[in-house]
Amino acid sequence: MTKFGKLAVSAVALASAVAANSAVADTLEDVIARDTLIVGVKNDYPPYGYLNDAGETVGFEVELAKYVAKELLGSPDKIELVPVVAANRIQFLEAGRVDVIFATLGVTDQRDEVIDFTVHYVSAAGPSVLMPEATTVNSWEQLKGQPICGIQGSYYNKKMTEEFGINLVNFKNQADAYRALKDNRCIGFVFDDMTLQKKLEEADWSEYKIAVAPYEFLPMAGGLREDDAAFAEAVNNAIVKAEGEGKLIEWETEFGMPHSDYIAKRAEAAAAQN
Amino acid sequence: MFGLDYSWLADPAYQNWLVTGVINTLELAALSSSVAILIGMLGALGLSLRVFWLDALIEFFVEVFRNTPPLLQMLFAYFTLSTLGLKTTDPVTGLEVPLLSAFACACISLSLFGGALAIEAFRSGLETMPKAITEAGRSLGYSRWARFWRIEVPIASRVCLPSLTNILTNLFKTTSQASVITVPELMYYAGQIYNDTFRTLEVMILILIIYVVLVSILSYGMSRLEAYLTLPGYGKGQ
Structure with missing residues (x-):
């Protein structure tokens, strides 16, 4: 075969592989055949998914993922946890490397265009701003034109720059952003409120406070590939069952989260339904 | 076409970001390339003087900045220099802030990295000088300095142009790493x-596509320069 012929054949093979992948078959069948649920979770995001002192991935959403595995396959251990980050979790899901993501995924319209969401099991505070104790700033409007540290790829970055006129200084990871805040490269750090609250509990951060409160609460959900109805139903049933049994409230306690009305209400509704 | 969706390009915010990104990339590339060429010329000049301590100093500089990843140099400049004391006091807030901005850190490390490579390129140009030419210069009564400026530099800079083109295109692409230290480039x-x-x-x-176009313009310009400066009997002048 000529060089060009080989190239053409491999291109066709690649294209058909891509096509086969995008016309997603039935994830539920695959999961049952494999006897393992592959889940994308965070491992740097307490309390939702993080590494404990023993180096195991634990957290609120990890418990939820194990519960879903138990419902689908009979055992919470029939699970493979794949660490993902905000910038690659949707790509992991679309590429078929994970079956579902439980990775602090906020429900937004733009994401809804490319993936499907499970039921919205958490209502999480959006971003807030961590600043030194001495600051007099207490509203988003006061941050106009100011250098604020952030994280590249965060969903609210466009709103920050276009609507609030903030001069965002975006890092690849949280460690760099915290460091830059301490170096006074920016006057505050805009990030997910729950994570910042947790940061304040650390001794080095006692001279800082949440200066600007979140402007929104965003439902959080698991992410599924589009049009994967049977799998979506199975996952949703498992989540609602966990809600009805009050599991999510137990996990809030276990991982030191403040009890939210949202989860309590959903638990009541789910319990009434069962 | 091919199921690609470019509707997001209609969003003025994204258009604005892309334009700002291209401008910042160009600024960073232009500034660091110019400084790198200057460093390269001065370094090669220094080496040609054959002064023992100056040679050692320049070679040390080349080894340090050529043999470390530019990404590491940028992170070092951005996070470590201020800890080591390179700070200033902000006149408005009265806080201690790092002296070097992200852009300055990126520009400095790219200039030093490119400069280290450029020194080697210019040196190789000077060293390929046929001995007969310098001897001819001497016999015509040119001083050391005049030989350097009027004979060696004109010939050497032409000889090292192809490798300089390589260095500059590489430097242009390396500007993309500045995003790690928050320089808002492409x-x-x-x-x-x-x-x-x-x-x-x-x-x-x-x-x-944007990178291919920008770097192609750069390399086309360099090849035109090469053609313009060509020496009869050498390279494109053969």
């Missing part, structure tokens, strides 16, 4: 756009 905004729109493939293709 890659910085590209990442934000595909995280917002999830059109990763589409954004990557566009960014790729």
Whole structure:
């Protein structure tokens, strides 16, 4: 075969592989055949998914993922946890490397265009701003034109720059952003409120406070590939069952989260339904 | 076409980001390339003087900045220099802030990295000088300095142009690493756009095309310069 012929054949093979992948078959069948649920979770995001002192991935959403595995396959251990980050979790899901993501995924319209969401099991505070104790700033409007540290790829970055006129200084990871805040490269750090609250509990951060409160609460959900109805139903049933049994409230306690009305209400509704 | 969706390009915010990104990339590349060439010339001049301690100093500089990843140099400049005391007091807030901005850190480390490579390129140009030519210069009564400026530099700079083109195109592409220390150049905004729109493939293709076009313009300019400066009997003048 000529060089060009080989190239053409491999291109066709690649294209058909891509096509086969995008016309997603039935994830539920695959999961049952494999006897393992592959889940994308965070491992740097307490309390939702993080590494404990023993180096195991634990957290609120990890418990939820194990519960879903138990419902689908009979055992919470029939699970493979794949660490993902905000910038690659949707790509992991679309590429078929994970079956579902439980990775602090906020429900937004733009994401809804490319993936499907499970039921919205958490209502999480959006971003807030961590600043030194001495600051007099207490509203988003006061941050106009100011250098604020952030994280590249965060969903609210466009709103920050276009609507609030903030001069965002975006890092690849949280460690760099915290460091830059301490170096006074920016006057505050805009990030997910729950994570910042947790940061304040650390001794080095006692001279800082949440200066600007979140402007929104965003439902959080698991992410599924589009049009994967049977799998979506199975996952949703498992989540609602966990809600009805009050599991999510137990996990809030276990991982030191403040009890939210949202989860309590959903638990009541789910319990009434069962 | 091919199922690619470029509707996000209609958003003025993204247009603005792309334009700002291209401008910052060009500024960073232009500034660091110019300084790198200057460093290269001065370094090669220093080496040609054959002074023992100056040679050692320049070679040390070349080894340090050529043999370390520019990404590491940028991170070092951005995070470590201020800890080591390179700070100033902000006149407005009265806080201690790092002296070097992200852009300055990126520019300095790229200039030093490119400069180290350029010294070697210019040195190789000077060293290929046929002995007969310098001897001819001497016999015509040229001083050391006049020989350097009027004979060696004109010939050497032509000889090392192809490798200088390589260095400059590489330096241009390396500017993309400055996104790590928050310099808002093209890659910085590209990442934000595909995280917002999830059109990763589409954004990557566009960014790729922008880089290909920009770097092609640079290398075309360099090859025109090479053709313009060509020596009869050498390279393109053969």
